[in-house]
Amino acid sequence: MKYLEEYRDRALVDKLVAKIHQSATRRHTLMEVCGGQTHAILRFGIDALLEKTVTLVHGPGCPVCVTPVAMIDQAIALAQMPDVVLCTFGDMMRVPGSRQSLLEARAQGGQVRMVYSPLDAVKLAQADPTKQYVFFAVGFETTAPANALAVYQADQQGISNFAILSTHVLVRPAMETILKHPDCRIEGFLAAGHVCTITGYAGYEALCEQYKTPIVVTGFEPVDILSGVLHCVEQLEAGVASVQNAYTRSVQREGNQQAWRLVETVFEVTDQEWRGMGTIPRSGLRLRSRYGAHDAAQRFEIPTPEPAAANPCRAAEVLQGFITPHECPAFGVSCTPEAPLGAPMVSSEGACAAYYRYRRTEALNTEG
Amino acid sequence: MMVEEKSSMTWSCPRPREGAAYITIAHGGGGLMTQRLIQQIFLQAYGNDALAAMNDAAVLSLEGSDRVAVSTDSFVVRPLEFPGGDIGVLAVHGTVNDLAMMGATPKYLTAGFILEEGLELRVLERIVKSMADAAREAGVQIVAGDTKVVERGHGDGVFINTTGIGVYHDMAAPGAASVEEGDCILLSGDIGRHGLAVMAVRENLTDSLGFASDTCNLAPVVADMRAAGVELHWMRDLTRGGLSSAVNELAAAVGCGMRLREIAIPVHPEVQGLCELLGLDPLYVANEGRFILLTPAAHVDTALTVLEKHRADEYAAPCLIGQIEMQQPSRVILESSIGVDRILDMMSGEQLPRIC
Missing domain, CATH: 3.90.650.10 (PurM-like C-terminal domain)
Known part of the structure; x- marks a missing residue:
């Protein structure tokens, strides 16, 4: 398949790996920010290829994983209200809230619909004015434009029975939080290619300058990821730190300005709680008051859930790259994809799920 | 037919119109409507001696083989029709293939239908026809069947269960x-x-x-x-x-x-x-x-x-x-x-x- 096979080409992969090994005079620790990259790394075994010279640490870029438990509880509470249909991306369905997941809530009669796009939820609302349709708007900058468009369209067309439950996060403040941590061991970032497609990468330049940390915009296929790693390693070896783009077929410096303008029309920046990481200032998006009519948090009286019971899950440390999933005592024992304790074990972008799915061998070996 | 036309004008509680284009609860009532559905849709498509006898059970011969392979499978798919087939085709292939994987030669199928009220009859007819075609191509006879109707909202149009019976070959187990x-x-x-x-x-x-x-x-x-x-x-x-x-x-x-x-x-x-x-x-x-x-x-x-x-x-x-x-x-x-x-x-x- 064009635009796919050439980025999974084994000869090219081998060449890049050799070049990385040649360039590195010492071991480097890099963080891939996006969960999609984490999965590609483990699915294809890219970390194994780089074992000799590069440690890849998995970052917080899994939208499902960083969504606060309280928000999942609120989504479930909405789904249980009469005449409310909660629409969500499939990935969100199995994430445990404090008592149950959306999938379990649906089995018990909650109205939950899986959609591929928030615009599908708008269409559902338009077709069925007897019910309230609420879209669970989670995600990074990548999903924000479509969610903004959904609200904008519903507003323009007077579709008053459409709202969103918004818990949007921004990736750059999270990267800064990681860099600021006294135990931070990250020397360079592979920035999330999809996020940068929307935002561009000019916004990273100040961060890179301030923390003297290379940031390389990176895609999701093996050749993309290895190119990102090579750029990072070359910068570190040369003792420089700049923002580079290794995903030029998708990303431009200024990003998709039209999409981002729409985001800014509908949303404003706000402090945001991240699951496991606490509240990060100015790291989220909320609807502007002009669009309050489509804000589920304002429209419905959503019961405030009790705080979740203590849980051995160490997702917070996994998400910030302090430990790998293997190092969590619950991994593969009390926490599995069938009975997850934390979101990273559920999502197809979560690091724990990736380790469980592709790397259980190592865990089995240590057990045996 | 004439009797019913007349009576439909006089009854205060009319029976569902027999020419209806949709499955109604009456199709599952076990009465005349059920009989008509079986005769006009199922028997016509699947016609064979075992089925035509309309007994409570089909009596089958398996060419002197003393060992049979049996497999059952239920089929639920949304949409009912898709590029390359429909639920009827799946209901034949799925069960026939399970027998084939055991090295058995598929001979007979049973077919149980759960129909949702409101299902278009022409859709059912298409599904039944493609099921009959698939069975014919596979050289299997559909020898027993059952139909039930559930209320609208309690099914996904059609659910089908098929059980397959095949001759088991010891040599190739x-x-x-x-x-x-x-x-x-x-x-x-x-x-x-x-x-x-x-x-x-x-x-x-x-x-x-x-x-x-x-x-x-x-x-x-x-x-x-x-x-x-x-x-x-x-x-x-x-x-x-x-x-x-x-x-x-x-x-x-x-x-x-x-x-x-x-x-x-x-x-x-x-x-x-x-x-x-x-x-x-x-x-x-x-x-x-x-x-x-x-x-x-x-x-x-x-x-x-x-x-x-x-x-x-x-x-x-x-x-x-x-x-x-x-x-x-x-x-x-x-x-x-x-x-x-x-x-x-x-x-x-x-x-x-x-x-x-």
Whole structure:
């Protein structure tokens, strides 16, 4: 398949790996920010290829994983209200809230619909004015434009029975939080290619300058990821730190300005709680008051859930790259994809799920 | 007919109109409407002596064989009709293929229908007809059946259950006990077409779709394999859960390890494209006309020649995808396309598309 096979080409992969090994005079620790990259790394075994010279640490870029438990509880509470249909991306369905997941809530009669796009939820609302349709708007900058468009369209067309439950996060403040941590061991970032497609990468330049940390915009296929790693390693070896783009077929410096303008029309920046990481200032998006009519948090009286019971899950440390999933005592024992304790074990972008799915061998070996 | 026309003018509580274009609760009432439905739709399509007798049970002959293979399967699919087939075709192929995987020759099917009130009769007619056609092509007779109607909102149009009966051949009994060290794992064609064809309809992506469901009857290719003298150590058709489920079931049943090469597993380029678009992995996507078979290395060439004869099109190349490693722990190792080993796990639930 064009635009796919050439980025999974084994000869090219081998060449890049050799070049990385040649360039590195010492071991480097890099963080891939996006969960999609984490999965590609483990699915294809890219970390194994780089074992000799590069440690890849998995970052917080899994939208499902960083969504606060309280928000999942609120989504479930909405789904249980009469005449409310909660629409969500499939990935969100199995994430445990404090008592149950959306999938379990649906089995018990909650109205939950899986959609591929928030615009599908708008269409559902338009077709069925007897019910309230609420879209669970989670995600990074990548999903924000479509969610903004959904609200904008519903507003323009007077579709008053459409709202969103918004818990949007921004990736750059999270990267800064990681860099600021006294135990931070990250020397360079592979920035999330999809996020940068929307935002561009000019916004990273100040961060890179301030923390003297290379940031390389990176895609999701093996050749993309290895190119990102090579750029990072070359910068570190040369003792420089700049923002580079290794995903030029998708990303431009200024990003998709039209999409981002729409985001800014509908949303404003706000402090945001991240699951496991606490509240990060100015790291989220909320609807502007002009669009309050489509804000589920304002429209419905959503019961405030009790705080979740203590849980051995160490997702917070996994998400910030302090430990790998293997190092969590619950991994593969009390926490599995069938009975997850934390979101990273559920999502197809979560690091724990990736380790469980592709790397259980190592865990089995240590057990045996 | 005349009596009813007259009476419908005088009764205060009219019976449902018999010419209705939809299934109504009355079709499941066991009365005249039920009889008409059976006569006009089912018997007409499936017509055979065993069914036409309308007894409580069909009496069958199995050519003097004293051992039979029996398999049952229920079919639920939304949409009911999709590129390359419909639920009726699946209900025949699914059960016939289960018999074929045991090396049995499928002979008879039963068919149980659960219909949802409001189902269009012409849709039912199409499904029943394609079921009859598929059965005829597969050389099996539908010899017993049942119909029930549930209220609107309590079903998904049509649910079908089929039970298949086949003649069991002792000589060709594939099973976990026959698997040996070094057995080669052959895949009969490319993977993922059925699941993506269904998904394409659900997501409105069928415009200029360049592939259809792979649903087909696998009994002929298995029969040819036997005729060519291929030793069949184990077979499994790939259905829900895709290739990954089938090989993991194999690893669990035999208690052995195996090594597969990702690069050897064919995927239609459009299936691959849609998978990328929808965030799915073809290794986990459903198929309805592909199977894996285990055979000793010495039989691989013959087996591939037979599979090649039944190949659907240029993308459906049969291939050798891996080997059994009896001494290894029971799990599936997949060598990724860039040459690194990883586990190929079973899906824990349904494959849920990721967010971005």
